[in-house]
Amino acid sequence: MENSEISKRVLVCQNRTCRKQGSAKVLAAFQCLADAEVEVVASGCLGHCGSGPMVLVLPEKVWYSRVCPGDVGAIECTFRTQS
Ligand code: FES
Structure with missing residues (x-):
């Protein structure tokens, strides 16, 4: 993957509290x-x-x-349309 092509970076917290709240599945999505x-x-x-x-x-x-x-698709729509 060429870094120069990246226009968006999505950070998904994987620290302890967010992990307890299901962030691993959000990251996977x-x-x-x-x-x-x-x-x-x-x-x-x-x-x-x-x-x-x-x-x-x-x-x-x-x-x-x-x-x-289940929110991931809707969030993607917001940043794909900004590009
Ligand atoms: S923002 Fe602190 S654990 Fe995710």
Whole structure:
């Protein structure tokens, strides 16, 4: 994968509190969407542990809280249309 092609980076917190709230499944759902333009990263704590699973879409710095796997398609629609 060429890093120069990446236009979005999706950080999915995999720290302890978000993991307890199901962030591993959220990460897996985002990883199914990863391609040359979208990099999906298992991140450390994003600092909003009480609202997890937390997701941060860069470079716009758009935050999503309490994300479940069923939300992933709708979130993808928002950042695919911004490109
Ligand atoms: S553990 Fe996920 S934001 Fe802190």
